Amino acid sequence: MWHLSAVVEGVFAVALLTGAVxxxxxxxxxxxxxxxxxxxxxxxxxxxWRYLVHRWETTETAVYTQTGWWARERRIAPMSRIQTVDYAEGPVARLFxxxxxxxxxxxxxxxISIDGLDRDTARxxxxxxxxxxxxVEGDAT
Structure with missing residues (x-):
């Protein structure tokens, strides 16, 4: 999915520059x-590179993610702070x-977003x- 997205972005950029020329x-x-x-x-x-860097994990107490290309960002969401959990399939993701x-x-x-999950794993x-x-006790605030 990430390869296809990168190719589409590249084709769009080359088309724009061709139009400018x-x-x-x-x-x-x-x-x-x-x-x-x-x-x-x-x-x-x-x-x-994205595949090698992007990570996620859940435990009984929190959700952990790592993202970034040049600068890495690690985020931890304690279960007591979670307000909503959403599932989404974009058009390109759905193809895969x-x-x-x-x-x-x-x-x-x-x-926190976890991208590129297998549909069943995501559900x-x-x-x-x-x-x-x-x-978990608490009001998620």
Whole structure:
């Protein structure tokens, strides 16, 4: 899914630059070739990099995530702070049988998202987190 998204982004960027070259003579034509090379490298490297960096785990007491490319971000959401657990399938994710789980907490940093999960794993995770968060004392604020 991440490879396809990177390729689509690259095609869009190359198409925009091609349009700019055709409309304005000030943009050198060689920039299209340079951007295409960069986009091929981007599509080859970034999805693999994301896969190596992005992690998640749930325990009886919290949800842990790690994201980031250049800068890493680790987030911990205690079960007592979980307000909602959402399941979503975007159009590209649906093609690959994948889904996103979003965990909303009272944190000012915003919700935690776990992307690229197998549909069945995502559904089980939503059910499990909902039950665990409901069983913990507290008002999730």
């Amino acid at each position: 055709l409309l304005w003579d000030r943009v050198p034509a060689w920039t299209i070739a340079a951007l295409a090379v960069v986009q091929v490298g981007w599509a080859a490297v970034v999805p693999r 049988g994948l889904a996103r789980v979003t965990i909303t907490t009272a944190s000012a940093a915003g919700a 089980r995770l939503v059910d499990d987190l909902t039950l665990r968060a409901d069983a």
